[in-house]
Amino acid sequence: MEANTQIIDLQSLASGDILQLKTYHFQGKNGTKKAYIQANLHGAEIVGNAVIYELIEFFSNLNIEQIEGEIILVPMCNPVGANQRNLFFSTGRYSPYDGLNWNRIFWDYIHESPDLDTFVKFNINLSKEEIYHNYLTNIINNFSHKIKEINNSRSLPFSEHLRNVLQSLSLNANYVIDIHSSSVSAIDYIYSFDRRQKSTDYFLLEYAILMNKYDGNAFDEAFLNPWLVLEKKLNHEGRNITFDVEAWTLELGSGMRVKEESVKKGVRGIINYLTYKNILKLELIKPQNKTKFVLKNNLKHYYAPQGGIIRNRLQAGAKIQQGDTLYQLLTFEKKERKPTIIDIQSADQGIIYDVSTNDTVNQGEYILGIFPHV
Amino acid sequence: MEANTQIIDLQSLASGDILQLKTYHFQGKNGTKKAYIQANLHGAEIVGNAVIYELIEFFSNLNIEQIEGEIILVPMCNPVGANQRNLFFSTGRYSPYDGLNWNRIFWDYIHESPDLDTFVKFNINLSKEEIYHNYLTNIINNFSHKIKEINNSRSLPFSEHLRNVLQSLSLNANYVIDIHSSSVSAIDYIYSFDRRQKSTDYFLLEYAILMNKYDGNAFDEAFLNPWLVLEKKLNHEGRNITFDVEAWTLELGSGMRVKEESVKKGVRGIINYLTYKNILKLELIKPQNKTKFVLKNNLKHYYAPQGGIIRNRLQAGAKIQQGDTLYQLLTFEKKERKPTIIDIQSADQGIIYDVSTNDTVNQGEYILGIFPHV
């Protein structure tokens, strides 16, 4: 079957040119569920575009009965970030205009302070499907209202406009998948949420970070948080419901590089997950191993204790014990008689999951991250 | 009298050079109050350095009886921001390392979730001075503990280190003044807080923005918020106390420019405020006019509805009625037969308080801000 495509004007530039989004829609014959997949929200994180290319190829070879519901794919979902350069570096992690992290711009219904108590009171005895429908209607109406009230003269910041476009496409989805890469150099992993752990295994990745601490305004969190909050409230009132909505951020490989192995893992994981969710009618791969979870607030980050040049740093994926030398720092402090090498030992036991791109550091620059105790 | 000075190593660079802070301390013969004044937290906002220069000159000509307590001045409080360039532009508004707004990095005791109920229970019947002392001790201890627990191997991000250094100097002050400028082009104004409005007039500025909505982690807010929260709690328990702590952000003039009139206004206002607070034993200027307050959440911001070139924009300070043409947008959209001029009308009545630096805009870039109804 063939994708329907849609072109959306996204940003009119000073030069009079227009940056656009192109979306690819695969609509199955039956089914009402919707999966939404985007890539390259941060400028350097390009692997997901190749994953989406492979998915479009793959879906194009399916017949219309093999898809139930709708799959929307948006590669290059942030052209401003993707096209931005400083020298040959992809520096589009933050909006050049307001410094906002492109993945902290999203709208979370909960921030509108909706009266959930009243909602729960009126919906507590309805079916799961009815509650889903009523709540989704509230979210969509509230969001639409915000967009309608944009004043033509005042207009709005680009980061808010981008958010509006991407969330208009995805707020009513059941499953959203946002494909990132480490901005630096990393192993492949996935971000997962509380009450959604069990689906994680079907992505067939070794590691997951569990978002156990609210961070705010990321694409996945802004989508799922309103549902998690409602579930909690309902639970508190004695209704234990898990709605059929899930959000995922895949972290595939490293910034500015397309590692084909990461592409393959991403494609395999997404197809298997959509099969598990019955959007694809294909043979499910039963996970052999359970994904290992690391709590978000347990991650250990290392920063340069002083400026210098990093040598002999351990690589992403390395298992380390407390006291192991993680890297050497060659420093050129003027007061020292000679350049000096300092050994930096690990304060943690675990696995190095990412390491920085640049072996030169000023004091306080990021060096590496550790998944402890896995 | 002469200032005592202190030099603090702030950041060791890759090259082995070290960026330092230099602090200037004027210690009066008597008195225990402390005022802390810093400038140039954002790279382009340089006017405050000239203000501090003039204050140092002024204080140096006072005798030791004319100062009661201590005044600490920190010009160039963020050398990373001040020295940063892209071409000849001062682009140091956000940390180059993590994209953080340099004025959203600060530590707020409330974020540590202290048990204020217990604190209030044990302190409710003490004197204002005792409560102040006990609470300040808690804040300082908590902050010191965070600094002590920094792991040598993990170290910490530079933005956190800068925060630690600046807050170590200021957390125990009574009055903190953070001198900013508009990063773009603006009139002079001041940020004020709830329950502290009455001191505002003594800065002798025409306009103030009232921080009626918690924003978070700015220098002034991180300093004052713990006290505001405590005052509220005490009030709730029947004790109506206003502690002798205040925080101010001055916005003097425009980015990258030292307008001498803004320097004069800043110097005059700060000296008068410190006189009002009895740190300086000088003649007080009684404000002729009350400062006009605008609520933070009432500010109106205008963004480019499409890309193009701005022409005939009204300037900062202009009074406008609804429907007035604020600016013209000359656009070069390729689908139009010819370049086109669009008139943008104001949706608001009030005063333009800032306008952007750059007359070229991509869609969604900032154009100007309005104080409505003043």
Next chain:
Amino acid sequence: MEANTQIIDLQSLASGDILQLKTYHFQGKNGTKKAYIQANLHGAEIVGNAVIYELIEFFSNLNIEQIEGEIILVPMCNPVGANQRNLFFSTGRYSPYDGLNWNRIFWDYIHESPDLDTFVKFNINLSKEEIYHNYLTNIINNFSHKIKEINNSRSLPFSEHLRNVLQSLSLNANYVIDIHSSSVSAIDYIYSFDRRQKSTDYFLLEYAILMNKYDGNAFDEAFLNPWLVLEKKLNHEGRNITFDVEAWTLELGSGMRVKEESVKKGVRGIINYLTYKNILKLELIKPQNKTKFVLKNNLKHYYAPQGGIIRNRLQAGAKIQQGDTLYQLLTFEKKERKPTIIDIQSADQGIIYDVSTNDTVNQGEYILGIFPHV
């Protein structure tokens, strides 16, 4: 009469969007001369776009008899430069890819080492028109050949591609006008070439810089230099010919700002120049005053002798005597007891023609420029 327009695909971006040029052609009923006018080659220098807008409006109101020959206008001639931002600053003076100054990328026929001795030998006795035609043919053929030999696999750097597109439009023109602004803040002036001084007056500007020293690869120079070299060779052989080709760079106002007075001066000057050259059949304004010439290699540039904050700087247009205080430098050097103000005196007598945008400087940053002895 109405412009014919042409759209040219210029750069395909990572996101799949395409930056385009739009050119506006006014073709008179008679005449064969051609004028080419472009604007905004450097990102911050936007005034010329407004000039071209006004020219398009103006030419659209002429009838076809009032134009003899062809006028081509290219606003936003470098969309990469115009759209580029760091924060809200237009930093597009150098290519982000290779650091090249966007106005030093152009192709100069002379750099191909053509055998001009042989050309002169064979053409020395032909008419001016025949020599013009033969030489232009050589230039165009050589340029076309370079473009044809571009290898599809190797392709070419974007700066070279942009050059090819802009010079394809302009190499066979008689008059090229490249509208710049000062990247900093400046008075209005024009760049003129040897053997072309007399036309300068018709632009009705007070000052001109005479390009008496070959700099290389700027748009105006790359266009005119081959003709200047040929004229010299012919002159040496006894033929004193001035070909009907001229090149001009207008410097209108300041970077990132559209000063309407500069727009008016630009429009007036270009219309008058084209009238003088008989491309427009309008009434010529006879210049009341001769344009004052400054030799390029006589310009005096001032740079910061140390880091600090500039105060009380004289503005562009100020007349100065040797010894006048040009600006004060407020420095914060750590070894000094207090911040210090240094007065910087002029080593020159003349007129300040530009001053930098930023009042903060690291050592060696640009401060201002002087036209000496005018």
Next chain:
Amino acid sequence: MEANTQIIDLQSLASGDILQLKTYHFQGKNGTKKAYIQANLHGAEIVGNAVIYELIEFFSNLNIEQIEGEIILVPMCNPVGANQRNLFFSTGRYSPYDGLNWNRIFWDYIHESPDLDTFVKFNINLSKEEIYHNYLTNIINNFSHKIKEINNSRSLPFSEHLRNVLQSLSLNANYVIDIHSSSVSAIDYIYSFDRRQKSTDYFLLEYAILMNKYDGNAFDEAFLNPWLVLEKKLNHEGRNITFDVEAWTLELGSGMRVKEESVKKGVRGIINYLTYKNILKLELIKPQNKTKFVLKNNLKHYYAPQGGIIRNRLQAGAKIQQGDTLYQLLTFEKKERKPTIIDIQSADQGIIYDVSTNDTVNQGEYILGIFPHV
């Protein structure tokens, strides 16, 4: 033996901090020859700092008889470049102030248009040593004169100041070695000059690029060119002299990374070269293989024919035949029905010597370089 060190104030910053150079001098007991070695002129090219660290360690363990003459080492020779960041990228390839390539800022005596004909006339019959001495005196005097005539008020651009400092240290050396890395990702190689090929082998590297085409103002070229020009003139007058001056640029590994193998190759090569030149009294390694030379103007560069994502690119060091697929370009052009993969075939036979850092490209960005026919 121990190094003498010297600290040179290089740049006073806006903040009042000062960037400094630290130079390390090893002075042998005897000998008059001088070798000068610097590293990290371009911000991302850090490997040379590690090489210099290892050399300092190595020389420190020699005794004073093992060095004849003087060796000067300058790690971190451009702190502005080394410390500069955009996000975590080392973007210091061009001066942030004037866009100049940090390795095109140097002073070449020949550009002063010295009267070499007269020099040759008066020196033609002197000994090689006398001519060397007289010419060097001219160079040094001319350079000193330029520095002396710097006007205090006008001061000078930072790039010129950096040049003055580095060339003051090196102009009277016999051998200068400038340690670079590829700014992208590359094999190790060396730049060599005409009439100096035979020394190249002693660096023990597989490949050299021969600077057969004058490029201008690079550190190595600015040092050596005056001598090459003089040698040519003398040769023309019948004296065939090769002065004992040589200049080298080592390209070790990739930008932002310290590959320890490249460090080892650099250290080994420099020690062996200095041994060959009798500055070190150590055992010489006779090169087993001759270094393969590629002419500078034969290098083949590949640029992106359109925007997109690079996949399956061949790596630096790969041998390729004409027609081999170098890389795939995944493009997202909006007019195409689906994202498309284009295979890019090599137009050349040879070895890939460098590949770009970033797998996302806008049209015209650099992809890779080929040494043809080696």
